[in-house]
Amino acid sequence: MDRLISPKNSQKIMKTIFWGSGILTILLLLLIIGYVLYNGLPVINLTFLFSDPIDSGRAGGIFPMIVSTFYVTFVAVVVAAPLGIGGAVYLAEYAGESKLVKLIRFGSETLASIPSIVFGLFGYAFFVIYLGFGFSVLSGGVTLALMALPTILRTAEVSIEAVPKSYSEGSMAIGATKWQTIYEVILPAAVPGIITGIILGMARAMEETAAILYTVGAALTVPVSIFDPARPLPLHLYTLATEGISMPNAYGTAAVLVILILIITIVTNTLLDRYTKKMMGR
Amino acid sequence: MPYRIEVQDLNVYFGESHILNDINININKNKVTSLIGPSGCGKSTFLRTLNRMNDTISTFKKKGSVLLDSQEIYEAKVDVVELRKRVGMVFQKPNPFPKSIFDNVAYGLKIHGLKDKEVLAKKVEESLKAAALWDEVKDKLEMSAMGLSGGQQQRLCIARTIAVEPEVILMDEPCSALDPISTTKIEDLIHKLKHDYTIIIVTHNMQQATRVSKYTAFFLNGEIVESGLTDKLFIEPEDKRTEDYITGRFG
Amino acid sequence: MVNFFGVEMYVTILENQLEKITDNLLDYSNETSERITKSVESYIKEDPVLSKDIIEGTTKINKKSEEIEYECLKILGLQQPVAKDLRLGAAILRTSTELERINLLAAYISRYSIDSLRKGSNFYKPIHITLMSHTVQNMLKDGVGSLLSGDIQLLKRSTKNFVSLQEFYNQMFSENGEDKTSNSSMHSILVARSLLSMGHHIMGMNDRIAYSIIGKRIMHHKVFYNVLMR
Numbered sequence: 019m020d021r022l023i024s025p026k027n028s029q030k031i032m033k034t035i036f037w038g039s040g041i042l043t044i045l046l047l048l049l050i051i052g053y054v055l056y057n058g059l060p061v062i063n064l065t066f067l068f069s070d071p072i073d074s075g076r077a078g079g080i081f082p083m084i085v086s087t088f089y090v091t092f093v094a095v096v097v098a099a100p101l102g103i104g105g106a107v108y109l110a111e112y113a114g115e116s117k118l119v120k121l122i123r124f125g126s127e128t129l130a131s132i133p134s135i136v137f138g139l140f141g142y143a144f145f146v147i148y149l150g151f152g153f154s155v156l157s158g159g160v161t162l163a164l165m166a167l168p169t170i171l172r173t174a175e176v177s178i179e180a181v182p183k184s185y186s187e188g189s190m191a192i193g194a195t196k197w198q199t200i201y202e203v204i205l206p207a208a209v210p211g212i213i214t215g216i217i218l219g220m221a222r223a224m225e226e227t228a229a230i231l232y233t234v235g236a237a238l239t240v241p242v243s244i245f246d247p248a249r250p251l252p253l254h255l256y257t258l259a260t261e262g263i264s265m266p267n268a269y270g271t272a273a274v275l276v277i278l279i280l281i282i283t284i285v286t287n288t289l290l291d292r293y294t295k296k297m298m299g300r
Numbered sequence: 301m302p303y304r305i306e307v308q309d310l311n312v313y314f315g316e317s318h319i320l321n322d323i324n325i326n327i328n329k330n331k332v333t334s335l336i337g338p339s340g341c342g343k344s345t346f347l348r349t350l351n352r353m354n355d356t357i358s359t360f361k362k363k364g365s366v367l368l369d370s371q372e373i374y375e376a377k378v379d380v381v382e383l384r385k386r387v388g389m390v391f392q393k394p395n396p397f398p399k400s401i402f403d404n405v406a407y408g409l410k411i412h413g414l415k416d417k418e419v420l421a422k423k424v425e426e427s428l429k430a431a432a433l434w435d436e437v438k439d440k441l442e443m444s445a446m447g448l449s450g451g452q453q454q455r456l457c458i459a460r461t462i463a464v465e466p467e468v469i470l471m472d473e474p475c476s477a478l479d480p481i482s483t484t485k486i487e488d489l490i491h492k493l494k495h496d497y498t499i500i501i502v503t504h505n506m507q508q509a510t511r512v513s514k515y516t517a518f519f520l521n522g523e524i525v526e527s528g529l530t531d532k533l534f535i536e537p538e539d540k541r542t543e544d545y546i547t548g549r550f551g
Numbered sequence: 552m553v554n555f556f557g558v559e560m561y562v563t564i565l566e567n568q569l570e571k572i573t574d575n576l577l578d579y580s581n582e583t584s585e586r587i588t589k590s591v592e593s594y595i596k597e598d599p600v601l602s603k604d605i606i607e608g609t610t611k612i613n614k615k616s617e618e619i620e621y622e623c624l625k626i627l628g629l630q631q632p633v634a635k636d637l638r639l640g641a642a643i644l645r646t647s648t649e650l651e652r653i654n655l656l657a658a659y660i661s662r663y664s665i666d667s668l669r670k671g672s673n674f675y676k677p678i679h680i681t682l683m684s685h686t687v688q689n690m691l692k693d694g695v696g697s698l699l700s701g702d703i704q705l706l707k708r709s710t711k712n713f714v715s716l717q718e719f720y721n722q723m724f725s726e727n728g729e730d731k732t733s734n735s736s737m738h739s740i741l742v743a744r745s746l747l748s749m750g751h752h753i754m755g756m757n758d759r760i761a762y763s764i765i766g767k768r769i770m771h772h773k774v775f776y777n778v779l780m781r
Contacts, residue, residue, distance in 0.1 A: 114358070184395035188457070191353060191391075192408040192464060193384035202407070207398050297398040299447025507631055534633040536766040543634045548563050 051276055058273025061266050067274070071238050075254065076264045080271055082240040086155070086248035087224060087278075089241055090234065093159025094166055094223040099216050101163075102170030106212075109171075110178040111200055130168035135228040137165050142232035153235030153247040161233045162226055166219030173218060177211020178204060207297070210290045217286050221279060227252040251275045302370075304329040304468060304498040305350060310364035312345055314357065319345050321522045323364070327468075327515075332490060332499045334509035334530065337519030338545070343502045346519070347470050350500070351387040352380050368468070385412060388461035392473040394453035396445035396460070401428075401437050404445045404456055408464040423463055431459035432489050451482025458489065462497070469493065471501040475508065487512050506546055510534055518542045565630050572622050572643055573699050576650075579615040580695040583650050583657070584688045586612065587749070590657040591684040594664035594742055595676050602661035609658045616651040620644060635763065642698055642756075642763035649752040653691070656745045656752075663745070667738035677739055679723035683746040686716045690753045698760045706764070709757055710774060716750040719743075 023031070065079055072078030105122070113119040141161030151157045181204050189199040205212075235247025236257070249257075251271055258268040305327040312320035320342045327333050335343045345354065352373065354360040366373050373383055385408070396404050405424045414420060424441070428434040433455040437448070445456055454474060461469060471490075475483040490499060490512050503509050509516050510530055517527035518539075526533060526542045537543045544550050586605055593601035626632065627640045693709035696702070723743050754774070761769050 182395070184391065184393060185397055187353070187391065188395040188397065188460075189407070189411075190356065191351065191384060191389040192411060192460065193381045194407075194411045195381060198411055202411070203397050297444055297446070299444030506633070510633070535637060537634050538766075546633045547636050548565070 051280075054269065054272045054276050057266075058269035058271070058276075061270030062273060066270060070240075074238065074263055075258050075267055077267075080251070080254060080267075080274065082238060083249050083251045083254040083271065084274065085240050086234075086237075087250040087252075087275075089155050090158045090162060090230065090248060090250050091220055091223050093155060093244070094162035095216060095220050097160055097163035098166040098170050098219055102167050102215070102219070103174050103212060105171050106174035106178055107200060107205075110175050111196070111204070126168045126171050129164070130172070133228075134165060134226055135231075137161055138229040138232040140164075141229060146233055152245065153233065153237075154245045155234065155241050155248050156244045158230045158234030158248065158250070159244075161229050162223040165226065165229060166223050169219040169222060170212075170215045173215025174208070174212045177208040177215070180211065181207045210294050213286065213290060217282065221282070224250075224279065225252055225275070226250075227256050231256075251278075302329065303327055304369065305500075306365075306367040306370070307350075308365045308367075310346075310349065310366060311362065312342075312349060312354070313359075313361040315359040315361075319522055320349070323524055325517055325524055325527055327498060327500060329498050330494060330496070331515060332494045332501060332513040333515040333517065334513035335500065335502045335517050335519055336504075336506060336509050336546075339504070341519045342522040343519045344472050347389075347472055347500065347502055350468070350470060351384050351389055353384075353389065355380065381412075385464050386466050387468040387470060388464065388466035389470045389472070390454070390457050390461055390474050393477050394450060394457050396448070396453050396456050398444065398446055400442045401445050401448070401456065402441040405459050405463050408460060412464060427459040427463040428456075430462055430493070431455045432485065432492070433459055449482070451478050451485060454478060454482065454486060455489065458486075458493075462493070466497065468498045468500065471499065473502050473504060476504060483508075506534075518545065520545070565626065565632055565636060568622070568626055568630070569636065569639060569643075572619055572626070575615065575619055575622070576643060576646060577695060577699060579612075579619065579647070579650055580691060582612055582615075583654050584691055586654060586657045587660075587684060587688055587691075587746075590660040590664070591680060591742070591746075593661050594667070594738075595681065597664070597668055599665055599668055602664045605661040606658045609654055613651050613654055616647045619647045623647070635766070638763040638766065639698075642759045645759040646695065646698060646756045649756040652752050653749045656749050660742050660745050663738045663741045670738075675736070675739070677723050677726070677743075679719045680739060680742055680746065683716055683719045683723075683743060686712050686719065687746050687749045687753070690716070690750060694753050694757050694760060697757075697764065701764050703761070703764055706757055706761055709753065713750050713754055713774060716747060720747045 067079060067084065068081050069079035070081055071083075105126075109119060109122065113122075138161065141157055141164075145151045145157040145160055146153060151160075185203050185207060186199050189203045190196075194202070230250060230253055234250065234253065236253075237247040237249055239246075241248040251274065255268050255271040255275065258264050258271065303326040307323055307325050307327075310320055310323040311318070323346060335346065337343055348354045349362065349366060350373075354362075362374065368383070368387065372378075397407060399407070402421075402424055405427050406420050409420055409423055414423075425434060425438075428437060433452060436452060437443075437456075445453065448456060454477075458469075458474075475486050478486065487508065490501070493499060501509075501513065513530050515528065516530040516533045518525045518533065518541075520541055526537060526539045533542065534546060537546065586608070589601060590605045592598070593605060623640055623643050627637070632640060690709045690712045693705040693712070697705035697709065720743050724740065758769070
């Protein structure tokens with residue numbers, strides 16, 4: 019049989035292609051992070067991290083922005099997580115395959131694909147104006163919650179469905195009620211997946227710019243009340259860069275953002291790894 | 301001798317499928333009864349009817365009666381949670397929870413409201429001893445149950461079941477996923493347990509049926525063809541279908 | 552797979568092995584039958600050479616019993632058969648034992664032949680002995696035949712023949728038993744007695760064969776009772 023390329027060689031070629039893709043991906047990642055850190059690290063020092071901005075950000079620090087990021091993200095997670103997990107539990111455990119369920123899934127998937135700027139406009143019209151929250155952490159947080167919700171819902175649902183049916187059978191056979199089974203057996207087993215979903219949702223919230231553009235305001239002070247306006251890091255970065263205020267500080271902000279996300283990812287993975295090991299006895 | 305379970309004219313349907321047909325059988329107290337028969341002929345469905353596990357399937361329908369200690373278990377006023385405490389089940393593939401060994405055994409007790417730590421610890425120890433597992437795990441109760449071997453996991457599931465002090469233990473091919481030595485250990489365990497519990501075991505292994513059970517029922521196509529003393533059924537079966545099955549002439 | 556009257560049947564390993572043993576048993580039974588013929592012949596024809604042959608051949612032929620028993624134990628222990636296969640195994644063991652005894656009895660008949668010749672030849676040999684010999688062989692053929700075929704009718708015929716066997720013996724005894732002066736009659740009675748014993752052994756074997764086929768115990772007590780209480 020005559021072949022252009024022998025099986026042995028085609029194996030080698032494919033392996034090289036895959037290996038190459040992997041390397042390329044890592045390189046790109048390193049490139050981006052590297053570029054940001056290279057330009058931003060020089061700007062970062064304790065003053066930068068812990069003091070207020072001076073002259074609209076031309077000098078000084080980004081402390082209020084860091085606080086804003088955490089605050090807004092926190093609100094987003096607090097709103098989205100219970101809704102997402104609750105919805106996931108309903109879909110996975112209680113709902114059948116009715117039209118309503120199909121509709122809910124469809125709605126969730128669509129929601130996930132809507133451009134963030136649309137969320138921003140909606141948030142502005144509904145939370146800021148109609149409900150009267152004004153430009154605030156609350157408006158921004160809830161808007162971001164809407165964006166994070168589909169992710170959390172989907173991931174949580176998949177995690178719950180991935181829990182082997184044998185666990186729930188074993189629980190039911192001993193006389194546990196459905197809720198006891200969900201609470202004591204299924205959810206703890208689904209925790210790694212659910213947490214991952216929340217982190218993903220949280221990450222999405224943290225890096226959002228367009229959605230919060232219209233909902234959170236443009237304050238340069240530390241938000242205290244939930245009704246205070248704020249300025250999370252991405253927004254500050256955007257402002258500094260596009261309004262030509264200070265490129266170095268923009269890089270600094272970007273660097274802080276990147277480092278923050280890296281830390282959260284690493285910490286969560288480590289904790290989840292340990293939890294899973296403990297649960298599965300390895 | 302009064303029967304622990306009496307089944308009369310039981311018919312089970314899943315939607316349009318007629319799975320069990322006019323089942324009549326009485327289960328003797330504190331004896332082991334085996335259910336044998338080819339795959340897919342209703343043995344597991346029958347077993348799950350006895351602890352109302354079929355209730356979880358929406359298309360499940362039943363006619364006829366199932367009595368536990370002379371009381372119908374499918375009445376509306378029956379507390380299913382309480383029923384499943386009295387009638388426990390061990391599954392084909394060991395299914396310990398992803399929790400510690402201790403928490404696995406204590407699960408049933410906690411579910412039913414027991415909170416006292418000392419009492420829990422004592423009951424967990426008793427159950428693990430009764431399941432012939434205590435010596436192997438007493439120093440690592442906090443370890444995850446998933447780290448145990450298959451045979452140990454199955455004994456753990458048995459310990460978990462007997463912790464809530466059931467009257468009946470249903471076993472659905474408990475040894476089919478285990479190696480021969482673990483199987484022997486579990487059969488020995490069944491010999492021990494039968495003095496205190498009524499045991500019904502579905503098995504594909506006919507030697508197992510002859511080794512552990514006093515009574516045997518042969519299921520074929522959703523019906524019980526023959527049932528009675530194991531010795532008689534395997535040496536002098538009355539029905540030709542029984543003989544053909546147990547001598548391996550079909551199925 | 553075997554095509555049997557158009558119906559495909561799975562022939563299991565066990566069935567094959569049982570078939571081998573029962574074939575062996577049939578050979579054993581046929582040879583035993585021949586020895587019965589020959590031993591009675593050696594008595595009637597006053598043939599000491601034949602008698603000696605029979606006696607000397609006993610050990611060799613009874614080796615078959617050991618072989619059959621060993622193969623049977625292997626099946627029972629290692630294959631763990633149940634129901635009719637198990638009962639068949641038990642019947643084979645029993646039949647093999649009885650054939651062993653019957654072969655010994657044939658040797659005894661030859662012994663009596665030699666003994667009576669020492670006392671002098673040309674003695675009277677009742678026809679009953681020949682009749683009994685034929686009856687015993689028929690019983691044996693039918694009995695072992697039913698073991699192989701599962702045909703209960705053969706077994707019934709075999710059992711009926713026992714009654715005839717006993718009748719022949721009784722007749723012979725009443726006709727010849729009175730004459731105490733004749734030594735030949737003593738040996739005839741001994742030979743007849745041996746043949747009757749063979750009948751008993753076959754009846755014992757038949758009981759187990761009946762259990763193997765039907766799965767219920769039908770000991771032939773009634774037959775013995777009727778025969779003895781006549």
